[in-house]
Amino acid sequence: KIGGGKLGQLHKVSVPVGAEEEYVQTLSQRSDVEFAELDEQVKPVAVPNDPSYGSAWHLPLMGAPTAWDSTSGAGITIAVLDTGVDSTHPDLAAHIVPGWNVYDNTSNTADVYGHGTEVAGAAAEIGNNGVGGVGVAYGAQIMPIRISDPSGYAYFSTMASGITFAADHGAR
Numbered sequence: 062k063i064g065g066g067k068l069g070q071l072h073k074v075s076v077p078v079g080a081e082e083e084y085v086q087t088l089s090q091r092s093d094v095e096f097a098e099l100d101e102q103v104k105p106v107a108v109p110n111d112p113s114y115g116s117a118w119h120l121p122l123m124g125a126p127t128a129w130d131s132t133s134g135a136g137i138t139i140a141v142l143d144t145g146v147d148s149t150h151p152d153l154a155a156h157i158v159p160g161w162n163v164y165d166n167t168s169n170t171a172d173v174y175g176h177g178t179e180v181a182g183a184a185a186e187i188g189n190n191g192v193g194g195v196g197v198a199y200g201a202q203i204m205p206i207r208i209s210d211p212s213g214y215a216y217f218s219t220m221a222s223g224i225t226f227a228a229d230h231g232a233r
Contacts, residue, residue, distance in 0.1 A: 073100060111152075111186075113194035125197050129188075134198025139184050140227030142220060143177030144213050145170045146205035150178055152186040152193040153203060159230075160205035163222045164215070170205035174213040177205065204232045 076084040081099055088097035108114065108126060120126065138158060148157045148171070160170045172178045181196075181203045188199030206223040209215040 109188040109195040109199070110191050111188055111193055111195045112191070117194055120195070120197070123197070128197075129199075132198075133188065133200030134185060134196075135200035137198060137200075138202040138204050138232045139198060140204045140206050140223070140232035141177055141181045141184065142206045142208045142215075142223040142227065143172075143180050144174035144209045145172035145177045145207040146181045146203060147172045147178040148205070150182070152190070152196075153178070153181055156185060156187060156202050158202045158204050160207075161223070161226045161230075162207040163219045163226065164207055164209060170207050172205075173207070173211045174209065176213055177207070177209075181205065204230065 074084070074088075085097045085099060088094050109129075114120070140160070145162070146153065146157065146160075148154060159168070161167075162169050182194065184196050185198050185201040185203050186194050186196035188195035204227055206227055208219040208223040
């Protein structure tokens with residue numbers, strides 16, 4: 062943009078192929094140029110085909126669709142330290158990895174209150190499967206770590222033990 066204040070003063074400049082970055086650098090140093098940037102092509106943002114995506118106002122607000130052009134969270138394990146996770150949930154089941162029930166000291170990580178399943182869905186509900194909604198990192202694995210009693214309350218000690226278990230077992 063050359064000059065000041067008005068959008069009408071934007072200029073597109075053709076430069077020799079291979080010298081684009083040099084021209085951007087040179088133009089950026091001029092006092093009469095407000096900014097210089099490459100005119101790059103941007104592909105459309107992919108929108109998941111999950112029926113509840115349209116009501117997920119928070120995903121576009123946080124920029125998730127743009128981030129999904131780079132990553133969906135594949136290869137990442139997210140530990141959900143909460144009330145457990147419903148491992149039969151159709152938008153989560155395929156991405157559940159073994160976790161631990163710190164509260165009862167067992168492998169039973171079933172959700173006893175419902176909150177953990179909701180949190181797991183927000184984090185990594187599977188996308189592009191034509192079911193339900195989509196999570197922020199819809200390609201990630203979920204490691205359920207139950208830290209709460211049946212009423213949803215948890216102690217700092219079970220939280221700390223849950224974090225330690227998750228870190229020791231590959232969660233990030």
